Amino acid sequence: MYLNYFGLKDNPFSIAPNPAYLYMSPRHKEALAHLTFGLRESGGFVMLTGEVGTGKTTVSRKLLQQLPDNTQVAMILNPTLSALELLATICDELGIEVGERQESLKHYTDAILKKLAENHEKGTNTVLIVDEAQHLLPEVLEQLRLLTNLETNREKLLKVVLIGQPELQQLLKRNELRQLAQRITARYHLLPLTETEVGSYMAHRLEVAGGDRSVFNSSAIAAVFRITGGIPRVINLLCDRALTLSFTIQAPVVRKHVLLAAAKQILGDDVVAQRRSRRFDYLLAGLFVVAIAAGYGLGGLYA
Template sequence: MYLNYFGLSDNPFSIAPNPDYLYMSPRHKEALAHLTFGLRESGGFVMLTGEVGTGKTTVSRKLLQQLPDNTQVAVILNPTLSAIELLATVCDELGIGYDGGKASLKYFTDCILAKLAENHDAGINTVLMIDEAQHLLPEVLEQLRLLTNLETNREKLLKVVLIGQPELQQLLKRNELRQLAQRITARYHLLPLTAPEVSAYVAHRLGVAGGDVSIFSKATLRAIHQITGGIPRVINLLCDRALTLSFTKQHAEVKKPIFIAAAEQILGEDVVSQRIQGEYSLILAALFVVSIAIGFGLGKWYV
């Protein structure tokens, strides 16, 4: 609705995990580097965690783009499955034919192991990527570990990428999963964006869509970090609504009051008020500490 008005060729703040819009903050670069390094190692598992909306899925899509051509990837987006259901899904993703009447853990495991050996002989790497992995049952995770037992003298024949919320870290601390935890060769926890990174993030997405960050005032950019906490998905939602409101009011620039109004529509007035007040409280606390330090210093000078 507002694209032509602001001179944009595409929606810059869609919440779809489009790798073209991935802003490679230092944290995102580290996350991608960790996953890439882990997949090159001999171990069976790599893990990426982060709060909801921090960009885990988008990083994983970028990773898929960078995998070598001789890689077959199985992607599981809904891991709320039993062990047998998970193995059947892996077979489906890898194009493995099977007889549903023979369904058992051993039958599916044998089918998958045969496929892994076949891929290895053909010079093909096999990667299993599981999103929302915090929903995996412990017995399912253990079954995944058993799949990675097939190996050569140099490497595992199956590499597993686990992507999930912080609860995944707690899940892997369980005693019965300690063997799997020891096989994780790379792990990274993706944190929200800092204030400078939020401005760069907004500028990047607008730039990809043919726009310019000047669409948002400097005060608005500060408010974006303050209210969203640096969570990319929330930034997208609020910026999209703010652009819509600015268009309806025929404003050439997204002003701070418009952005706050957009935030209140999506997050609620109470949430926005708490976050704004929380920021002010931090500033006042910092000023209080500084004033105490200055007073102490002056007192020592007079003595």
């Protein structure tokens, strides 16, 4: 709706995990480096965690682009499966034909292990990526660990990437999963963007879409961080709505009052008021500290 009005060739704030729009903040670069390093190691598992909307799935899409050509990838997007269903899904992803009358854990496991051995003989790496892995049942995670038992003298024949919310970290602390936890060769927790990074993030996405950061004035950009807390997905939702409202009233740029109106539509009046007042509380606390320091300084002069 607003693309032509603001001179954009694409929607800069779509919530689809498009790697072309991935803003490589220092945290995202570290996350990608950890995943890449972990897949090169001899262990079977690497793990990426983070709060909802911090960009975990987008980082995984970037990882897929960087995998060598001799890599076969199985992607699990719905992990709320039983152990049998998980193995059946892996077979589907790897193109393994399994007879319908032989549905058992052993049959699926044998078929997958055979495929892993065949890929290794052909020089093909096999990678399994599980998104929303915090929903995996302990017995299903244990089944994944058993799949990584097939190995050469140098490496595992199956590498597993677990991507999930912070609850995944707690899940892996369970006593029955300690063997799996010990096989994680790289792990990284993705944090929200800082205030400086939020402005750079918005500028990056606007530039990829053919625009520039001048679409938002400086006070609006500052308000984006205060309201979203640096969560990329929330930033996208807020900025997209703010652009729509600005187009509706034919404003040349997105200003702070329009952004706040968009935030109230997306998050609600109470959430916006709470997040704006929290910054005011921080300001008062900062002024209080400064006042105390100044008081001690003046007291020292009189002493």
